[in-house]
Amino acid sequence: MSSAIYEVRGRSAVITMNNPPVNGLGFDLRREIVEGLARAAGDSNVTAVVLTGTQRAFSGGADIREFGTPKSTAEPSLNTVIRVLESAEKPVVAAIAGACMGGGLELAMACHYRVAVSGAQIALPEVKLGLMPGAGGTQRLPRLIGAEAALNMIVSGETALSEKLASSALFDEMIDGDLLQGALAFAGRVSEKRPLKRARDIKPVLPNAEGFFQFARNTIGAAARNFPAPLKCVDAVAAAVALPFEEGLRVERELFVQLMQSPESRALRHAFFAERAAAKIPDVPEDTPLRKIGKVAVVGAGTMGSGITANFLSAGIPVTLLEAKKEALEKGQAVIRGIYEASAKKGRLSAQQVGERIALLKATQSYDDLKDADMVIEAVFEEISVKEAVFRKLDETMKTGAILASNTSTLDLNKIAAFTRRPQDVVGTHFFSPANVMKLLEVVRGEKTAKDVLATVMALAKRIKKTAVVSGVCDGFIGNRMVEQYLRQALFLLEEGATPQQVDRAVEKWGMAMGPFRMSDLAGNDIGWAIRKRRYREQPGLKYSRIADRLCEQGRFGQKTGLGWYRYEAGRRDAIPDPVVDKMVVDYAREIGAQRRRIDQEEIVQRLIFALVNEGAAILEEGIASRASDIDMVYLTGYGFPRYRGGPMLYADEVGLYNVVASMRRFAANPHGDPGFWKPAPLLARLVGEGKRFT
Numbered sequence: 249m250s251s252a253i254y255e256v257r258g259r260s261a262v263i264t265m266n267n268p269p270v271n272g273l274g275f276d277l278r279r280e281i282v283e284g285l286a287r288a289a290g291d292s293n294v295t296a297v298v299l300t301g302t303q304r305a306f307s308g309g310a311d312i313r314e315f316g317t318p319k320s321t322a323e324p325s326l327n328t329v330i331r332v333l334e335s336a337e338k339p340v341v342a343a344i345a346g347a348c349m350g351g352g353l354e355l356a357m358a359c360h361y362r363v364a365v366s367g368a369q370i371a372l373p374e375v376k377l378g379l380m381p382g383a384g385g386t387q388r389l390p391r392l393i394g395a396e397a398a399l400n401m402i403v404s405g406e407t408a409l410s411e412k413l414a415s416s417a418l419f420d421e422m423i424d425g426d427l428l429q430g431a432l433a434f435a436g437r438v439s440e441k442r443p444l445k446r447a448r449d450i451k452p453v454l455p456n457a458e459g460f461f462q463f464a465r466n467t468i469g470a471a472a473r474n475f476p477a478p479l480k481c482v483d484a485v486a487a488a489v490a491l492p493f494e495e496g497l498r499v500e501r502e503l504f505v506q507l508m509q510s511p512e513s514r515a516l517r518h519a520f521f522a523e524r525a526a527a528k529i530p531d532v533p534e535d536t537p538l539r540k541i542g543k544v545a546v547v548g549a550g551t552m553g554s555g556i557t558a559n560f561l562s563a564g565i566p567v568t569l570l571e572a573k574k575e576a577l578e579k580g581q582a583v584i585r586g587i588y589e590a591s592a593k594k595g596r597l598s599a600q601q602v603g604e605r606i607a608l609l610k611a612t613q614s615y616d617d618l619k620d621a622d623m624v625i626e627a628v629f630e631e632i633s634v635k636e637a638v639f640r641k642l643d644e645t646m647k648t649g650a651i652l653a654s655n656t657s658t659l660d661l662n663k664i665a666a667f668t669r670r671p672q673d674v675v676g677t678h679f680f681s682p683a684n685v686m687k688l689l690e691v692v693r694g695e696k697t698a699k700d701v702l703a704t705v706m707a708l709a710k711r712i713k714k715t716a717v718v719s720g721v722c723d724g725f726i727g728n729r730m731v732e733q734y735l736r737q738a739l740f741l742l743e744e745g746a747t748p749q750q751v752d753r754a755v756e757k758w759g760m761a762m763g764p765f766r767m768s769d770l771a772g773n774d775i776g777w778a779i780r781k782r783r784y785r786e787q788p789g790l791k792y793s794r795i796a797d798r799l800c801e802q803g804r805f806g807q808k809t810g811l812g813w814y815r816y817e818a819g820r821r822d823a824i825p826d827p828v829v830d831k832m833v834v835d836y837a838r839e840i841g842a843q844r845r846r847i848d849q850e851e852i853v854q855r856l857i858f859a860l861v862n863e864g865a866a867i868l869e870e871g872i873a874s875r876a877s878d879i880d881m882v883y884l885t886g887y888g889f890p891r892y893r894g895g896p897m898l899y900a901d902e903v904g905l906y907n908v909v910a911s912m913r914r915f916a917a918n919p920h921g922d923p924g925f926w927k928p929a930p931l932l933a934r935l936v937g938e939g940k941r942f943t
């Protein structure tokens with residue numbers, strides 16, 4: 249199938265881009281645009297050219313399916329197409345509807361004229377991938393809409409609607425009604441006009457440019473720490489104002505190449521593709537028919553149940569919330585109301601929207617009310633006997649074909665499924681706390697979970713705006729299984745010489761949203777304690793620092809008790825270092841005969857992050873995660889891993905797996921700690937041997 253359709257209408261040639269879904273500027277399309285232009289040039293009947301797309305998109309920019317393949321840079325490159333367009337001897341009119349973004353907008357800006365309908369989405373979103381426009385966008389946009397407006401669009405990557413830019417030179421005419429008819433009429437009117445209009449010939453004017461760009465650099469530099477792209481965008485726009493067009497283009501090219509090679513952009517691009525990949529399950533066909541989810545039920549109105557419920561109400565999906573205890577039910581309802589009232593106070597919701605959401609909620613204590621729900625999510629106490637009672641009841645109650653989900657974080661989903669006569673309908677939906685805020689949803693695939701159940705839950709996750717990642721069944725699933733090793737390592741660091749705040753500060757400086765000790769205080773140290781007690785029973789040989797148990801024995805459960813690894817003042821969340829804890833750590837180390845030493849930041853960071861990586865490798869090898877990038881998605885969306893580092897697995901690749909293992913060997917030689925801890929997972933060792941990467 250052809251990627252562009254060429255036809256002659258009256259005295260105009262029309263080139264219609266036709267590369268679904270968004271007219272990505274793939275190799276075939278680029279080639280066919282150039283061919284169309286040549287045909288128009290050679291046809292003496294043709295006096296003008298209209299370049300257009302579909303209702304949905306003029307063009308969304310580069311064809312992401314070609315990313316990283318030779319086709320993406322094969323000639324004619326976008327820059328070549330743009331050169332051909334701009335030097336055409338007959339006027340080229342871009343007729344724009346829908347998405348006109350990135351390379352698509354750069355293409356449009358190289359046309360001699362642009363007409364658009366209202367509602368077209370105009371953007372240069374490259375900065376979101378740690379890049380900047382690389383086909384003249386930073387040079388032409390300032391000439392067409394002014395340097396200040398262009399800088400805002402390029403640095404933010406945000407979308408502007410065409411009507412908002414209607415008065416700028418970006419558009420020569422706004423079209424009411426049929427775009428193509430309007431564009432053809434316009435082309436007829438300008439076909440004889442010479443010289444042809446070119447954005448490059450406009451001289452950008454900006455009084456006090458130097459002061460303006462200095463101010464922009466200061467504010468953007470401060471706001472975009474760790475992200476190099478926004479500042480380079482400023483440099484490129486400044487070049488558009490200060491330099492002749494061709495020189496500005498050269499500056500843009502240079503900066504673009506620098507960004508393309510930056511680790512931050514690699515990380516952001518990895519995250520972008522990881523998110524898309526995570527939505528696909530290797531053995532579940534994309535056209536798997538979905539079960540209809542119109543109504544949802546939630547069982548348990550505690551911390552998680554209420555947050556989970558809010559997700560569905562916000563998406564317009566009615567929820568019946570069931571609780572065992574009346575007071576708990578009322579409390580849950582109040583929490584849900586509170587979530588919406590807080591949003592209303594911040595101006596994010598109107599009173600009417602709050603009302604509409606609350607109206608979708610039905611509270612009950614009777615299983616009879618769950619009968620017509622298409623899916624139920626259980627969020628009761630984390631005890632297998634309680635789960636058993638609930639799932640037996642759900643099995644009796646729910647209609648045939650309903651999806652039975654559990655929010656369990658540590659229990660065996662296969663066991664839970666076996667409490668029912670329909671294990672194929674049982675799946676894990678592991679939300680993260682606070683469930684109405686955190687993006688991550690681990691979708692836990694039981695041995696018998698049906699493919700259409702998985703596909704349905706993945707689609708539902710999108711409706712409630714979650715990033716879903718599939719995990720197999722194991723203790724802790726992907727995220728918590730890895731974090732356990734990270735926390736174990738954090739405790740060893742205390743024994744060996746660090747303080748909680750040194751550890752937290754080191755990884756926070758490195759980019760984690762929250763260090764392990766602040767995180768534990770937030771989640772509740774009692775939760776980790778319960779997990780450790782189970783470990784001591786089930787894996788008595790496993791070396792675990794007992795220092796955290798000491799803390800818990802003193803009732804220091806974290807923020808909720810005002811004391812944990814830190815002190816908390818009433819009503820505040822600031823973690824205040826506590827000398828009592830430091831002393832406890834030192835005393836404990838002395839007791840166990842550990843030689844304390846100064847541990848530098850790099851060692852702290854490497855030990856924590858490589859602990860994640862090694863467990864991640866095991867998870868990958870066992871097939872608990874189907875791709876390394878899925879693990880990265882879990883960490884980026886559920887654990888505050890810095891996006892500009894792309895996730896633990898990409899980070900390990902960037903460091904080089906050989907170097908990761910070399911560091912692990914060094915840590916293993918440490919006389920303290922657990923020598924078994926640093927044994928490279930077989931997959932990691934194999935990849936090093938083969939000189940390969942995770943991602």
Ligand SMILES: NC(=O)c1ccc[n+]([C@@H]2O[C@H](COP(=O)([O-])OP(=O)(O)OC[C@H]3O[C@@H](n4cnc5c(N)ncnc54)[C@H](O)[C@@H]3O)[C@@H](O)[C@H]2O)c1
Pocket residue numbers: 547548549550551552553570571572573576626627628629630631634637638655656657658678679680681
């Ligand atoms: N808290 C977290 O951070 C977190 C995160 C992910 C998953 N989880 C999991 O979510 C589940 C719920 O955790 P939570 O923190 O919301 O607990 P919670 O104690 O806040 O809430 C549990 C609620 O379930 C109700 N309940 C107990 N037995 C019931 C029954 N038989 N029928 C109906 N209601 C019943 C209780 O009255 C209580 O209100 C657990 O499986 C937990 O492991 C918790």
